[in-house]
């Protein structure tokens with residue numbers, strides 16, 4: 001009788017014990033590996049920065065050299081603002097100039113006033129003649145002028161990385 005109870009007792013403990021021991025072992029094993037990979041991931045993330053390791057650290061800007069279109073697209077005696085390029089194309093008869101929109105005081109974008117035929121800065125009131133020369137306000141010097149050439153396809157090509165003297169003009 002004692003042996004029957006013993007068997008009963010041990011069988012149920014054995015079953016329960018085996019189930020509990022295996023489950024705990026699996027759980028701890030999985031938790032251990034999870035912790036390990038999380039730690040390695042966090043360390044590598046700190047080391048290389050998020051996404052920084054996979055992407056080059058460069059600024060993507062448009063090329064300073066671009067085609068502005070054919071000369072006939074610019075009306076005679078006109079000032080055309082190429083806003084995205086921060087350049088004015090000034091046409092006087094057959095003469096073309098590429099003038100920067102960036103004010104020489106603190107860098108605001110100047111605007112062309114058709115009525116006054118001058119460039120005006122909305123920030124602190126600097127004024128520039130149509131040829132870019134400053135005559136009023138705090139701007140210390142004329143607007144920058146950029147190189148402009150005609151390419152093989154007959155288009156005006158402006159290079160804002162090359163500054164040219166004020167008197168430079170492209171005759172077409």
Ligand code: FES
Pocket residue numbers: 103104105106107108121122123124125126137138139
């Ligand atoms: S930024 Fe143009 S006048 Fe100051």
